[in-house]
Amino acid sequence: MSNLRGIETFVRAVEGGSIAAAARQLGISAAAASQNLGRLEKELGTRLLTRTTRSQALTAAGEVYFAQVGPLLDGLAQAQSELSALQDAVQGRLKLSCAVAFGRHMVAPLMPAFMARYPRVHLEMLMVDRNVDHLKEDVDASIRFRHVLEPGLVARRIATAPMVFCAAPAYLQQHGRPTTPEDLAHHPCLAFRLPLDGRLMQWPFLRDGVRFAPAIQTAAVCNDIDTLAALAVAGAGVARLGSFIANPLIAAGKLEPLFLGSGGRGRTRADPEPLEYFACFRDRQHLPVPVRVFVDFIAEALQDHPLLRAPVWPQTA
Template sequence: MATSNLRGIETFVRVVEGGSIAAAARQLGITAAAASQNLARLEKDLGTRLLTRTTRSQVLTAAGEAYFAQVSPLLDGLAQARTELSALQGAVQGRLKIACSVAFGRHVVAPLVPAFMARYPEVRVEMVMADRNVDHLKEDVDCSIRFRHVLEPGLVARRIANAPMVFCAAPAYLRAHGRPKRPEDLAHHPCLSFRMPFDGRLMQWPFLRGGERFAPAIQTAAVCNDIDTLAALAVAGAGVTRLGSFVANPLIAAGQLEPLFMAGSGRARTLADPEPLEFFACFRDRQHLPAPVRVFVDFVAEALQDHPLLRVPVWPLARA
């Protein structure tokens, strides 16, 4: 198969999968003009029109549908062959584009990336930080790290971590307003809530009590779509908030926040346990997993098994 034909076939498949020439060009790392030229050369070689182009989209012709069904598996097979050859040669190489929720990416995943790059120096890493539903296909993402609320059908999800959730407030706030003793007491305190960017809903504050999940009524005083901003508001004394341990632990250790609903042991809690947040590594195809994705998911899952930011330390018993 001529190189120009292979380039044209790859462009054609990426246009169909991504929905546009621009999306295909981004995925292939070429200009939109070059992608359009590749497609035109392929159609000229085949002697038929594969796509009907409009100003906003490309629609498959009957010939295009038949051709796509034949060549798409061939490209997947070539990609798998390259992956297996790299593995046999002992080198993992290629690009790895990772999408991750912002706070978890900033505090937990990003600090792991330098060690991953040192282990796999021929892997080029790109990170996308977003608290929204990232489209793996259109945005050319190889792997996304998501909490359970943003899992999607069609993606393979592997759980990699449980992040404890910590309810907390500034010491000055607690001295002035008192300490809530039970989850139900949150109805009488100003609460700082997270608005989920992907659907606009406020994230609930769930607890587990006797094996049953419940979310107490709260008095929402401030809302933000960024966890670190909510933490800053709490440190400034604006009220009570709910943070992942990966954000809360350093602030509690520094004395800027105090944990709530904790007994002196740090593990035994009074009356109810905050429900943890589960994180998953997501990818499109378990059967044809590129080597960079496979080694990255394994690397992160191992690193997070006993990560200090994903457990609740033994805090001293705070004063009421």
């Protein structure tokens, strides 16, 4: 590998879909990346990519070469990360994508402790409620809830968040308290729109092991959970919030929980279905050390976290 920089540029260009993407990953200009690739092709005596201003494609020789050098380059990166770990000096970049509300309320508060433990890891956080492309957006790991998992990624469950149906005390005093999921059809509900596909997120329950989503009366829709929580506090209706958002508001007396451990009695009993969160990454076999230590850290930190427990409330109706 006499031209390692050229090989790296070639592999990143194929993975990222363009020379410009390779340049961004390597922290160099597009012109420098193009020169690296040109020198590699000259050294090999063959064209690896056919390039136009709008597209690129592997040549037959490029396909053969990529199949061989891609794993080798990953192996070199893995060896360097493993060596750093052996030297007790975990270092490198960690670009993390995370669902907005969970990232804001659960992940971000834990990051100072992670950064103190691994001061040589450079952290970048991308907070979005959509699926990111790990390759094209150069993301090392993402935290997603189950509904937006996708094939091709390794997923490790790191947390389960109880879902809390709640409303403001003034609202419940004026409109009454729903006692079964079916009662939600008669109350104004504050719904979350999934940015991924524009669908409204369902409000599922489990009754005798069967999952069902009751009909609801949608009064307001938003793509931001914290905004829906604010609407609920202001008395606009019933909201479905993760425990990590609802619990502090309940403790402050701003919201009251519904359906705690019941959602009805006897045959009508139903429990809100919890929301599971996963850490996702591309390759289990060649996992960079910063990603590995982060996933282990976040899974341990979230285990039995007080904000991931069902709220305590004297009323259980």
